[in-house]
Amino acid sequence: MSKITLEAGDGHSFDANLALPDPPPKGGVIVIQEIFGVNIHIRDVCDRLAAEGYAALAPAIFDRLEPGFESGYSAEDIAYARAFVPRFDFDACMRDVAAARAELSQYGKVGITGFCLGGTIAFLAATRLTGIAAASGYYGRLIQNFADEAPTCPTQLHYGALDKGIPAENYEDVRERRPEVDVFVYEGADHGFNCDRRPSFEPVAAKLAWGRMMDLFGREIG
Numbered sequence: 001m002s003k004i005t006l007e008a009g010d011g012h013s014f015d016a017n018l019a020l021p022d023p024p025p026k027g028g029v030i031v032i033q034e035i036f037g038v039n040i041h042i043r044d045v046c047d048r049l050a051a052e053g054y055a056a057l058a059p060a061i062f063d064r065l066e067p068g069f070e071s072g073y074s075a076e077d078i079a080y081a082r083a084f085v086p087r088f089d090f091d092a093c094m095r096d097v098a099a100a101r102a103e104l105s106q107y108g109k110v111g112i113t114g115f116c117l118g119g120t121i122a123f124l125a126a127t128r129l130t131g132i133a134a135a136s137g138y139y140g141r142l143i144q145n146f147a148d149e150a151p152t153c154p155t156q157l158h159y160g161a162l163d164k165g166i167p168a169e170n171y172e173d174v175r176e177r178r179p180e181v182d183v184f185v186y187e188g189a190d191h192g193f194n195c196d197r198r199p200s201f202e203p204v205a206a207k208l209a210w211g212r213m214m215d216l217f218g219r220e221i222g
Contacts, residue, residue: 001043001050006059006103008095014063016100017043019050027133027221028104030097031058032114032121034192035081037070041195045113052214054221055107059100061093061121073198085117090124097125101132109133109221113213115194119143119157126151134220136213139191141166147177154220156182158209160189160202184212 001019017038029049033042038058049056062069065084071077104110111134114122119140126135127149135155159171175183186205193202
């Protein structure tokens, strides 16, 4: 994995972590962080995607607020990271994601995935950006706020049935307003169920969701 610098359309420069497979990539996947930055979990996701044959790029979308930020999952880390959300600029983030898409386009079609805040970003990229072939968003609570926007590519969303921060009325509202989107709910799974570095890791749900994402990317990217 290597760290590169990207430049958004408004001139903002920011870091991104790039993982490449050994053979030529069969496409690219943008990986959008949780509120904890491009930390070891997000880098792990990039490595896993590279092992699947994709060029995986994780842009540091908090560089506009605190360059180089990353953290773990302690109570103190969570409290600090949550403070970024009220100041977060979704429109500016789309410019950063567009720069990541442009960088990955050299490898073929480009998909996107994201977790927590990143799940919402993945959904928004599917609705607002051209050149996104497929989107897979994990436990994005704020997707409900943008559910009147329609994705222009195949999109799937993953939620944990035990996630108290995203009650059923949240994702059922998304499902009702966006019937073309595949909404998957995992019994026995809580928020962060994909992250094996958190107590909420749920391996059965994580494996099933990952397989669904790989099926989607295999159909739409290569």
